[in-house]
Amino acid sequence: MTPFDLHADGDPPADPLDLARSWLPADADPDRPQVVLSTVGEDGGPDARTVLLSAFDASGFAFHTSRGSRKVAQLAAVPRASMTVLWPGFTRQLVVRGDVVVEDADALARAWAARSDHLRRLAWLNTDDLAGLDLAGRRRGWAVDVRDDAAAQPAPSWVGYRLRPAELTFWAGGADTASRRVRYTRAGDGWQHRYLAG
Template identity: 65%
Template structure:
C-alpha cells in the first residue's frame, strides 16, 4: 500500500507548509476510524508521561484530543501547557511527531468531537473513573451495565496542540530512514532533513 502525500525520500523538496503535508498523511476528520496517537506531557513530578489518545480533529489551528477534566494529563497540562503527539503508521513505516503549545479546544469543536465518538467511548467518558477502577469485576460490570446519561459528559474537555515543530519520518527498504523537520519561525516555517 502506498501512503498519500509527499514522501520523505522523494527527490523533490517537501511542501512549504507542513500542515498541508500533515493533512495528506492524516485521515479526514469525518473518518470514524480516528488515529490513535501517543500524547506526551511533563508529569507534575518532572518526569515525562505518555498515554494513547484519539486524535479528534486536525486543522490549521492544531491537533485536537479530548479527555476527562479529572485526568492526570489535564493536571499536567495545567502546570506545563506543552505536549508532543506521536502518530505512527506501522504498515507504511511512517511517523509524524508534533511538538507544541496546548490550548483549550472551543466548545463547538468539543461538541463535534463528542458527537463523533462511538457509543462505547461516550459511555467510557461518563464512567471511567478511579472509583470505578477500584471496584471488583462484578461491581464494575454492574456500574457499566447501568447505562449512560443523555448528553455530553460533564467532565469532557478538549485541547489543541498548536505546533511549533513537526517531524515527518519514513523508513526505506533499501536505504537509511530519513526525517524532514519543520520549525515555526516568526516568518513562517523552515525545514531541514535529519537522520532517521
C-alpha cells in the first residue's frame, strides 16, 4: 500500500487506521515495528521500554509481554499507555494514546501461532532466574528442549494487551519543507483531525 503523504494537499484519510495501514507493515509481515511503550510507573513517574507491535486493527494496537514484567504491574494499576512508532527509519512517527485492555484467550492463541520459534522460546525460557546465571548457565538454560506440545500453546507467562486508540498523531519529516503532524481525536463514532507543527 502506498504510504499516505502527510505533505500532500487535501484531507488525510477520515479514518486514522487507514493512514496507519498505509504506513506500517501488515500484521503478517515478519518485519515487526519496534515501538516505545510508555506507561505510568507505580511511583507516578513515567516509564518506557521497546516492544514489538504484534498487530493492529480497529480494536487496538497489540503487544505481548511476560506476566512477571514491571509493565504488567503498572498496567494493572493504571491501564493507560502510549506507543511511539518510528517507522521506517527516521522519516515517519506515529504516537498512539489510550486505554489498555488484556487480550482474550482466542486472540492470544492466534498471536502465539504467528510468533517466530525464537520469540516462542523467549516466552518459555526467558526468566529472571535464567538472567541471573553466568554465561555458561544461561547457554545451558537456553539449550533445553521446549516440548512440542508445550510450544504449541502460549507460555503461561505470556500475556497480550491491546492499546485502544483515543488519539493518534502522525508525524512526517520534510526534505524541502518543515515537518508536519496530523492529530486525530475521537468525535462521536468517528474522528476529527487537525494539522500541527512537527
